[in-house]
Amino acid sequence: MLSMEMFPGLTLGPQRIGDCFYREREAPVHIPLFPPACEVAAKALPPRLLAPPPPAPVSNEAATTTPKDEVKMELENSSLWKQFSSVGTEMIITKKGRRMFPGLKLKLSGLNPSLRYILLLDIVPVDNSRYRFQGGGWQAVGAAEARLPDRVFIHPDSPATGAHWQSRTISFHYAKLTNNTLDTQGHIILHSLHRYQPRIHVIEARDVLRWGGGQHSFVFPETQFITVTAYQNSKITELKINSNPFAKGFREDGMNSKKQRDARQKRKIAVLTETLDIVNCDPCDSTELLQQPPVTGADLQALALASLPALPETSCGFRPGDTSYQDTLVPEQSLDLGQEFMESQMSDISITLASGIQELPGSEKANSMIERSDTITESAYTSSFPAAQVNSSSFPSAPLPQSSSSFPSHPASDPSDRSDPQPSIPPINYPSLLSSSPALSSTSNTPSLQQTSFTFPTPPPSSSTSPQPLLSSSSSPSSSSNNYHTVPDTISPHTSTDASFHAPSSTTCPSDLQEQVAVHSLLTQPGQPLQAGPLATDSPSDQSSAAFMYQNIAPTNPCPTLSTAQPFPSQNQPPAPALSCSLPMHASSTSFAPPSVPPQMQSLPFSHVSPSSAHPALHLPNLTHQAQAPSLAPATAFPPSSFPYPPSTLPHPPFQPSSCLGVASSFQQSVTPAATLPPVAHNPCTSSSTPSYPAVEIGAVPPFNPAPPYRPEMVRHHPSLLPQLDPSLPPSAPNPALYPAFKSYPLRLCQDPHPSLSIPFRHLYRQQHGHSLSQGSYLEMSTRPMF
DNA sequence: TCAGCTCACACTTTTGAATAGC
DNA sequence: AGCTATTCAAAAGTGTGAGCTG
Numbered sequence: 001m002l003s004m005e006m007f008p009g010l011t012l013g014p015q016r017i018g019d020c021f022y023r024e025r026e027a028p029v030h031i032p033l034f035p036p037a038c039e040v041a042a043k044a045l046p047p048r049l050l051a052p053p054p055p056a057p058v059s060n061e062a063a064t065t066t067p068k069d070e071v072k073m074e075l076e077n078s079s080l081w082k083q084f085s086s087v088g089t090e091m092i093i094t095k096k097g098r099r100m101f102p103g104l105k106l107k108l109s110g111l112n113p114s115l116r117y118i119l120l121l122d123i124v125p126v127d128n129s130r131y132r133f134q135g136g137g138w139q140a141v142g143a144a145e146a147r148l149p150d151r152v153f154i155h156p157d158s159p160a161t162g163a164h165w166q167s168r169t170i171s172f173h174y175a176k177l178t179n180n181t182l183d184t185q186g187h188i189i190l191h192s193l194h195r196y197q198p199r200i201h202v203i204e205a206r207d208v209l210r211w212g213g214g215q216h217s218f219v220f221p222e223t224q225f226i227t228v229t230a231y232q233n234s235k236i237t238e239l240k241i242n243s244n245p246f247a248k249g250f251r252e253d254g255m256n257s258k259k260q261r262d263a264r265q266k267r268k269i270a271v272l273t274e275t276l277d278i279v280n281c282d283p284c285d286s287t288e289l290l291q292q293p294p295v296t297g298a299d300l301q302a303l304a305l306a307s308l309p310a311l312p313e314t315s316c317g318f319r320p321g322d323t324s325y326q327d328t329l330v331p332e333q334s335l336d337l338g339q340e341f342m343e344s345q346m347s348d349i350s351i352t353l354a355s356g357i358q359e360l361p362g363s364e365k366a367n368s369m370i371e372r373s374d375t376i377t378e379s380a381y382t383s384s385f386p387a388a389q390v391n392s393s394s395f396p397s398a399p400l401p402q403s404s405s406s407f408p409s410h411p412a413s414d415p416s417d418r419s420d421p422q423p424s425i426p427p428i429n430y431p432s433l434l435s436s437s438p439a440l441s442s443t444s445n446t447p448s449l450q451q452t453s454f455t456f457p458t459p460p461p462s463s464s465t466s467p468q469p470l471l472s473s474s475s476s477p478s479s480s481s482n483n484y485h486t487v488p489d490t491i492s493p494h495t496s497t498d499a500s501f502h503a504p505s506s507t508t509c510p511s512d513l514q515e516q517v518a519v520h521s522l523l524t525q526p527g528q529p530l531q532a533g534p535l536a537t538d539s540p541s542d543q544s545s546a547a548f549m550y551q552n553i554a555p556t557n558p559c560p561t562l563s564t565a566q567p568f569p570s571q572n573q574p575p576a577p578a579l580s581c582s583l584p585m586h587a588s589s590t591s592f593a594p595p596s597v598p599p600q601m602q603s604l605p606f607s608h609v610s611p612s613s614a615h616p617a618l619h620l621p622n623l624t625h626q627a628q629a630p631s632l633a634p635a636t637a638f639p640p641s642s643f644p645y646p647p648s649t650l651p652h653p654p655f656q657p658s659s660c661l662g663v664a665s666s667f668q669q670s671v672t673p674a675a676t677l678p679p680v681a682h683n684p685c686t687s688s689s690t691p692s693y694p695a696v697e698i699g700a701v702p703p704f705n706p707a708p709p710y711r712p713e714m715v716r717h718h719p720s721l722l723p724q725l726d727p728s729l730p731p732s733a734p735n736p737a738l739y740p741a742f743k744s745y746p747l748r749l750c751q752d753p754h755p756s757l758s759i760p761f762r763h764l765y766r767q768q769h770g771h772s773l774s775q776g777s778y779l780e781m782s783t784r785p786m787f
Numbered sequence: 788t789c790a791g792c793t794c795a796c797a798c799t800t801t802t803g804a805a806t807a808g809c
Numbered sequence: 810a811g812c813t814a815t816t817c818a819a820a821a822g823t824g825t826g827a828g829c830t831g
């Protein structure tokens with residue numbers, strides 16, 4: 001896990017402000033969580049300043065290639081996401097940071113159980129537009145604001161073994177979003193009223209310390225959202241309230257519901273009136289009032305309920321047409337009835353909740369809370385948002401292709417998901433990403449696309465099994481367990497064969513710096529706005545919940561300088577669709593013949609991304625694919641989505657092959673024109689988690705337009721660390737002007753989005769102190785491997 | 788004037804410490 | 810003395826709505 005422990009040196013800095021809280025809890029004995037090299041890496045110069053390491057021999061790596069090639073990711077709460085996306089997902093962002101809801105709950109498979117991996121989350125703009133909620137929908141109203149430094153959220157469990165990641169649901173719910181450009185908490189900084197696409201990156205821990213290590217990146221089109229400071233769409237609000245446990249109070253039966261609030265308001269008014277009366281009354285009367293027994297909450301509630309009918313506010317109606325609301329207005333139903341009353345009034349949600357809880361496996365208790373909410377929403381959605389809304393969803397109604405290849409391991413299908421009639425769901429608004437899905441054949445279909453061999457400058461052949469070159473696609477037959485061989489000798493120091501995590505030797509530091517940067521570069525892609533165009537696909541139906549996986553996305557940033565050198569075309573133009581230098585230039589440019597995005601793609605509406613379609617997660621074997629995406633996937637008709645595609649009046653930036661050393665490698669070979677790509681394979685087993693929307697690896701789909709030099713930051717959660725991580729960075733609050741569009745930014749490590757929680761330390765602390773994990777957000781402490 | 792943002796508010800959930808019981 | 814279960818308080822997460830800002 002990345003944590004303060006990972007960066008011992010940093011912990012000693014006087015600037016550390018926020019870590020005191022954790023330090024107290026830290027285990028007395030230092031438990032190396034990560035190679036000291038990370039610290040160095042964290043302090044590393046901005047990636048753009050680093051020169052790409054010399055390419056390493058690939059031979060050994062190829063031989064040691066593990067099932068990594070077949071890494072698959074599944075969005076467990078896909079149906080929930082799709083419900084939101086069908087309406088047009090909105091995410092609140094605040095200065096202090098706001099969690100995402102729904103959260104990203106993922107299931108990983110295909111990892112080498114003995115190897116350690118780091119999971120990263122970054123959020124990249126989908127396009128270059130700013131949105132406004134008009135006429136019940138989102139409309140692009142102008143150019144996006146200047147890009148902010150991308151930050152990457154590192155899952156608190158990172159690094160953990162493949163067995164660890166595969167044994168539980170992976171949640172990124174601790175990640176927080178903020179619109180504070182000066183944020184020092186390490187939250188992901190986003191612009192309000194912009195559309196974003198979360199991405200998840202799976203990187204071998206050792207890869208972080210290596211240059212050009214392979215990794216897998218996944219994109220779930222249905223997780224696209226528009227950032228807001230206040231909800232614009234009442235449907236979204238309704239969904240959030242019904243789905244998020246923390247908003248339970250705002251439900252009709254909650255104490256913070258409209259009627260309750262109205263009642264409170266009335267009480268306040270009444271109190272004020274009484275006070276005035278008291279003041280005006282004679283002493284005797286006031287005395288009586290003062291002697292009255294204190295009013296209990298129950299009494300107040302009962303009073304409030306009793307008074308509701310008479311309240312004019314009630315008519316204003318939280319939901320005028322809601323019958324349930326009418327029922328609740330019955331004066332006799334005071335809150336004293338509490339449980340009974342609520343049960344009677346409870347919608348399917350409560351029922352679902354109960355059942356969901358029961359169904360929760362003991363091992364899943366850690367995530368019960370979140371999962372529960374998801375479950376609730378999923379099942380409740382139907383009732384709350386019947387066919388009408390569902391139909392309105394942008395999910396394509398076309399039958400979901402089952403990309404079983406991508407997710408063979410999910411036999412059981414979730415009832416809720418099954419209930420989630422993909423077909424019935426209207427085409428979602430997901431723009432380009434989804435649209436591309438058709439082109440994105442399942443890994444099985446387009447193995448080559450899945451993971452084109454990436455001839456990055458690879459690190460010197462390490463003893464460990466090298467992931468590179470990633471030749472195999474997820475569909476590769478090698479996925480058999482047999483492939484998971486634990487070779488202690490070959491495993492890098494960072495990779496533990498067992499759950500225990502051994503601190504890597506500091507000797508790796510020298511190279512680590514660059515390698516750390518490489519990780520950053522991985523994330524660099526994120527910086528680039530996702531453009532629907534490249535991803536456009538023919539059949540939206542195929543895309544919906546599939547994860548688009550692109551491996552080896554950002555192995556390194558070979559040509560940092562170039563990135564900066566490339567001026568952003570124009571403010572109006574989308575962030576450089578061209579492959580940025582930060583991209584694996586190695587693979588790049590030379591192989592990219594068509595610099596420009598196909599016209600049809602450029603015009604691809606955001607809505608085109610159809611979550612409804614069974615759209616496997618986009619699996620991008622590597623960034624190079626993305627670059628090619630434009631040529632690969634013809635932007636075709638996508639079902640209308642709730643996210644209106646921005647009037648792509650913006651000229652599509654011409655594709656700019658990076659001048660950096662591009663190692664086209666096998667990329668071209670692997671890349672198949674979208675037209676020729678086999679249909680996206682859908683996961684036959686619409687498992688409970690991602691049932692209806694089987695994740696599909698989309699090897700060749702380049703959902704994101706490679707923006708130039710823009711690189712994401714990896715930020716550590718501890719604010720105090722940030723300054724140290726990159727002194728070269730402008731104070732935390734870079735003036736927007738300071739961030740020229742798509743300019744490269746220094747690397748930052750973001751560990752815990754929630755400094756106070758200090759997840760990593762919590763684990764240690766609990767382990768040390770024997771505290772039970774009442775509600776492990778992600779994992780069960782009992783089974784969690786120690787690093 | 789108004790869209791968008793900030794903040795306080797009330798509620799709920801989560802978390803951790805304290806306490807009681809075995 | 811050690812462990813487990815329960816209780817309690819504080820912290821944190823939520824949407825709402827008033828007020829502020831440009």
